[in-house]
Amino acid sequence: MSTVKAYGAKEEKADLKQMSIDRREPTSDDVHIEIMYCGVCHSDLHQVHNDWGGSKYPVVPGHEIIGKVTKRGDNVDSFDKGDWVGVGCMVDSCQTCSACKDDLEQFCENGATMTYNSKNKHLDGHTFGGYSETIVVNKEFVLKMPENLDPKGAAPLLCAGITTFSPLHHWKVSEGDKVGVIGLGGLGHMGIKFAAAMGAHVVMITTSPEKAEDAKRLGADEVLISKDEDAMSKQEGSFDFLLNTIPVGHDVNPYVNLLKRDATMVMVGAIEPIDPLHGGNLIMGRKRIAGSLIGGIKETQQMLDFCGEHNITSDIELIDMQDINDAYDRMQDGKVKYRFVIDMQSLKDAN
Amino acid sequence: MSTVKAYGAKEEKADLKQMSIDRREPTSDDVHIEIMYCGVCHSDLHQVHNDWGGSKYPVVPGHEIIGKVTKRGDNVDSFDKGDWVGVGCMVDSCQTCSACKDDLEQFCENGATMTYNSKNKHLDGHTFGGYSETIVVNKEFVLKMPENLDPKGAAPLLCAGITTFSPLHHWKVSEGDKVGVIGLGGLGHMGIKFAAAMGAHVVMITTSPEKAEDAKRLGADEVLISKDEDAMSKQEGSFDFLLNTIPVGHDVNPYVNLLKRDATMVMVGAIEPIDPLHGGNLIMGRKRIAGSLIGGIKETQQMLDFCGEHNITSDIELIDMQDINDAYDRMQDGKVKYRFVIDMQSLKDAN
Numbered sequence: 001m002s003t004v005k006a007y008g009a010k011e012e013k014a015d016l017k018q019m020s021i022d023r024r025e026p027t028s029d030d031v032h033i034e035i036m037y038c039g040v041c042h043s044d045l046h047q048v049h050n051d052w053g054g055s056k057y058p059v060v061p062g063h064e065i066i067g068k069v070t071k072r073g074d075n076v077d078s079f080d081k082g083d084w085v086g087v088g089c090m091v092d093s094c095q096t097c098s099a100c101k102d103d104l105e106q107f108c109e110n111g112a113t114m115t116y117n118s119k120n121k122h123l124d125g126h127t128f129g130g131y132s133e134t135i136v137v138n139k140e141f142v143l144k145m146p147e148n149l150d151p152k153g154a155a156p157l158l159c160a161g162i163t164t165f166s167p168l169h170h171w172k173v174s175e176g177d178k179v180g181v182i183g184l185g186g187l188g189h190m191g192i193k194f195a196a197a198m199g200a201h202v203v204m205i206t207t208s209p210e211k212a213e214d215a216k217r218l219g220a221d222e223v224l225i226s227k228d229e230d231a232m233s234k235q236e237g238s239f240d241f242l243l244n245t246i247p248v249g250h251d252v253n254p255y256v257n258l259l260k261r262d263a264t265m266v267m268v269g270a271i272e273p274i275d276p277l278h279g280g281n282l283i284m285g286r287k288r289i290a291g292s293l294i295g296g297i298k299e300t301q302q303m304l305d306f307c308g309e310h311n312i313t314s315d316i317e318l319i320d321m322q323d324i325n326d327a328y329d330r331m332q333d334g335k336v337k338y339r340f341v342i343d344m345q346s347l348k349d350a351n
Numbered sequence: 352m353s354t355v356k357a358y359g360a361k362e363e364k365a366d367l368k369q370m371s372i373d374r375r376e377p378t379s380d381d382v383h384i385e386i387m388y389c390g391v392c393h394s395d396l397h398q399v400h401n402d403w404g405g406s407k408y409p410v411v412p413g414h415e416i417i418g419k420v421t422k423r424g425d426n427v428d429s430f431d432k433g434d435w436v437g438v439g440c441m442v443d444s445c446q447t448c449s450a451c452k453d454d455l456e457q458f459c460e461n462g463a464t465m466t467y468n469s470k471n472k473h474l475d476g477h478t479f480g481g482y483s484e485t486i487v488v489n490k491e492f493v494l495k496m497p498e499n500l501d502p503k504g505a506a507p508l509l510c511a512g513i514t515t516f517s518p519l520h521h522w523k524v525s526e527g528d529k530v531g532v533i534g535l536g537g538l539g540h541m542g543i544k545f546a547a548a549m550g551a552h553v554v555m556i557t558t559s560p561e562k563a564e565d566a567k568r569l570g571a572d573e574v575l576i577s578k579d580e581d582a583m584s585k586q587e588g589s590f591d592f593l594l595n596t597i598p599v600g601h602d603v604n605p606y607v608n609l610l611k612r613d614a615t616m617v618m619v620g621a622i623e624p625i626d627p628l629h630g631g632n633l634i635m636g637r638k639r640i641a642g643s644l645i646g647g648i649k650e651t652q653q654m655l656d657f658c659g660e661h662n663i664t665s666d667i668e669l670i671d672m673q674d675i676n677d678a679y680d681r682m683q684d685g686k687v688k689y690r691f692v693i694d695m696q697s698l699k700d701a702n
Contacts, residue, residue: 099612107612107636170637249630261450261458264639270630277628279600279621282642285458286521288615289640291633 021060023136024122031079031142032071033087038130039064039155039314040340042186042247045328047117052271056117062130063089063115064158064341066151076139084151086143086304087135088158089294091115091127095140103298105141131321133348143301146308153313156186156339157304159294160314164191165303166295167243167266168198175199177240180224182255184211187245187269189315189338192218195243197310203239205255214337218315226254237285239263244270251275256287264288314339320346372411374487375473382430382493383422384438389481390415390506390665391691393537393598396679398468403622407468413481414440414466415509415692417502427490435502437494437655438486439509440645442466442478446491454649456492482672484699494652497659504664507537507690508655510645511665515542516654517646518594518617519549526550528591531575533606535562538596538620540666540689543569546594548661554590556606565688569666577605588636590614595621602626607638615639665690671697 026032044061046052065087069079079085092113093105105112113121116129129135145154164187173179179200181191188204195202196219203222204215212223224231232254239258242265249272255265256277267274267289281287295303307313315338319327327340377383395412397403416438420430430436443464444456456463464472467480480486496505515538524530530551532542539555546553547570554573555566563574575582583605590609593616600623606616607628618625618640632638646654658664666689670678678691 104612104637249627261455267630267633271634272631273627273629275627276600276624278624279618279642280623282618282640283622283644284642286455286641286643289633290637291630291635292637293634 021058021128021132022123022125023128023134026071026073026136027122028073028075029139030073030136031069031076031085031139033065033067033085033135033137033142034070035065035067035130035132035135035344037066037152037155037344038062038132038342039159039316040319040324040327040331040342041156041159042331043159044129045331048328054117056126059117060128060131061116062132062342063087064155064160065115065130065135066145066155066158067135070134073139078139079142079144084145084147086145086154086158087115087130087137087141088143088162088300089115090297091137091141092121103296105296106294131324131342131347133344133351141297143297143304146304148308148311150313152318152341152343153316154304154307155341156190156314156316157307158300160186160190160339161307162295162300162303163187163268163292164243164245165194165306166299167268167290167292168194168241169299169302170292171241171264171266173198173200173241176201178203178238180205180239180242180255180258181220181245182206182226182242183245183247183269184208184215185245185247185334186314186336186339187247189218191243191245192220193312194306196220197306197312203235205242205258232258237261242266243268246270248272249274252289253278253281256281256289259285259287261285262287264290266290266292268292316341318343321350322346372409372479372483373474373476374479374485377422377424377487378473379424379426380490381424381487382420382427382436382490384416384418384436384486384488384493385421386416386418386481386483386486386695388417388503388506388695389413389483389693390510390667391670391675391678391682391693392507392510393682394510395480396682399679405468407477411467411479411482413483413693414438415506415511416466416481416486417496417506417509418486421485424490429490430493430495435496435498437496437505437509438466438481438488438492439494439513439651440466441648442488442492443472454647456647457645482675482693482698484695484702492648494648494655497655499659499662501664503669503692503694504667505655505658506692507541507665507667508658508663509651511537511541511690512658513646513651513654514538514619514643515594515596516545516657517650518619518641518643519545519592520650520653521643522592522615522617524549524551524592527552529554529589531556531590531593531606531609532571532596533557533577533593534596534598534620535559535566536596536598536685537665537687537690538598540569542594542596543571544663545657547571548657548663551592554586556593556609583609588612593617594619597621599623600625603640604629604632607632607640610636610638612636613638615641617641617643619643667692669694672701673697
């Protein structure tokens with residue numbers, strides 16, 4: 001059993017007191033990774049604050065992990081020492097249920113092992129995430145990073161990236177489709193990049209006129225201000241697909257009205273009750289609302305390969321581990337363009 | 352211009368005072384129909400009461416029309432005098448927009464002409480429905496009735512039938528699928544019959560244990576009482592498709608939880624706000640909610656042919672025109688198994 005340094009947080013802000021967390025010795029199917037960068041996801045903060053219940057302390061967050069292979073088990077031939085690899089939201093699943101067989105491990109019927117705050121299958125206790133120096137992961141859950149991508153900007157692809165790529169990919173967004181991306185944050189900015197790279201006509205839909213310029217820089221063809229009723233009314237019934245990244249409950253009716261007949265709006269952010277939806281808005285035009293959760297491992301690798309091909313990374317601000325509490329505060333206030341990534345060298349230097 | 356007798360209703364109950372309504376002389380593309388039977392739909396009552404706004408008085412309701420061809424225009428060769436025919440919710444559409452070209456006239460982008468209470472394209476004023484002796488309809492909106500079907504029981508197929516058949520057909524319900532039909536009324540009882548005829552394992556989902564026996568008689572394999580939390584919990588994640596016929600706003604979350612991964616619940620009844628839906632219930636399992644509205648003319652004919660093949664009609668109670676106000680009262684109280692149909696001979700006898 002090896003020990004590494006990591007940080008926990010509980011209600012009061014995280015401090016830099018060292019804690020030892022257990023990492024198993026690599027089995028023959030495992031990859032041992034030195035973590036170089038780790039993205040900061042809003043769900044890290046939710047889990048630190050136990051907003052969803054069930055948080056286990058110490059929480060070591062982090063599921064947007066980029067690192068280098070330092071050791072590999074005897075059965076691992078797909079990775080070499082020194083390879084740049086990624087680890088996302090999951091580190092294991094049953095591999096036998098119908099969801100796993102369909103390459104949708106995120107819906108594993110026996111419960112996927114999430115990268116942190118899940119029951120640890122190998123050791124007592126729970127899993128610890130990527131705000132850490134190393135991690136040991138089953139080879140099936142390790143992703144190959146395209147060599148041309150900047151590893152710092154690539155970290156958020158492992159959660160924000162796949163969360164937005166998967167619905168666009170699954171619902172077959174393609175050249176010429178008119179796609180609306182609702183909400184410009186960590187998820188929304190990736191949604192714009194992906195939809196644009198897929199050849200769609202991308203409309204950024206936001207409450208904030210001041211975000212227009214940046215949305216266009218990211219690849220949006222148009223910006224639609226959702227508070228402008230006239231502008232919304234003009235675009236009614238014109239969208240082939242809507243990717244709704246708003247992270248809180250809200251009134252979805254004005255967005256449903258933007259959909260074409262038979263078109264779908266996919267929710268990826270609002271893990272809470274949404275305001276009353278008018279049944280008539282679905283019935284008129286046979287419209288659809290769906291949800292989507294990250295993506296399976298196979299699709300995550302497809303997403304990374306797509307990013308390699310189109311040179312897509314996240315717009316990030318690199319921080320030291322010591323800055324995490326300020327970063328959380330700024331993230332909560334929506335003051336980050338568009339993702340914080342922790343340089344793990346700062347943690348190594350501190351210890 | 353011919354005149355026929357019909358009845359209007361406005362806030363106060365309909366009386367049997369004769370009114371003259373305009374029916375155009377058949378054009379070369381028209382079919383003139385003697386109405387024999389007309390189903391009574393809940394939306395007739397909504398329009399009589401102006402619940403949705405926009406009702407034009409006198410309202411002559413009725414869009415589940417069965418009759419015999421009495422005259423046909425010169426360009427009509429698909430119907431002969433004496434043929435049994437049906438007319439549903441629509442009597443015309445633009446025939447040129449993308450919805451019409453896709454055989455989805457119910458979503459005509461220029462506005463389909465509904466059988467009653469729509470702008471009349473040929474005469475001043477609005478359209479009058481099937482609580483009447485005759486009707487003149489463009490040949491494209493006249494349906495052929497299979498000869499083996501009892502015309503009385505076939506009347507409700509034109510609205511309640513297509514409303515439930517269309518989503519089952521469009522979402523490709525097939526042999527062995529586990530299908531839940533939510534709500535046992537005029538729509539729900541047709542949903543059970545269709546899903547069973549398609550070879551599905553049909554579960555009637557209802558709040559009312561007393562409906563169990565009848566649901567099984569109609570073709571349900573199982574009955575699930577939605578107020579029984581244990582029973583609902585046991586069936587979580589097990590349904591391939593849900594047809595939700597509840598006609599009012601309600602909490603859809605317990606039903607969404609019944610869906611399998613990637614499965615859809617289609618709403619056909621609730622043309623009003625539904626209670627807050629938890630985004631997480633869609634996100635976990637990539638589930639979908641959609642709406643559906645009647646069906647296009649081509650699909651309506653497919654539905655009728657399917658009914659002919661499987662000998663499916665509605666369970667009805669035949670009434671005289673003079674009984675309509677009592678029928679409305681009973682319909683509002685849910686006391687009809689499962690559809691009233693007016694024998695139009697009673698109207699002819701009265702005049």
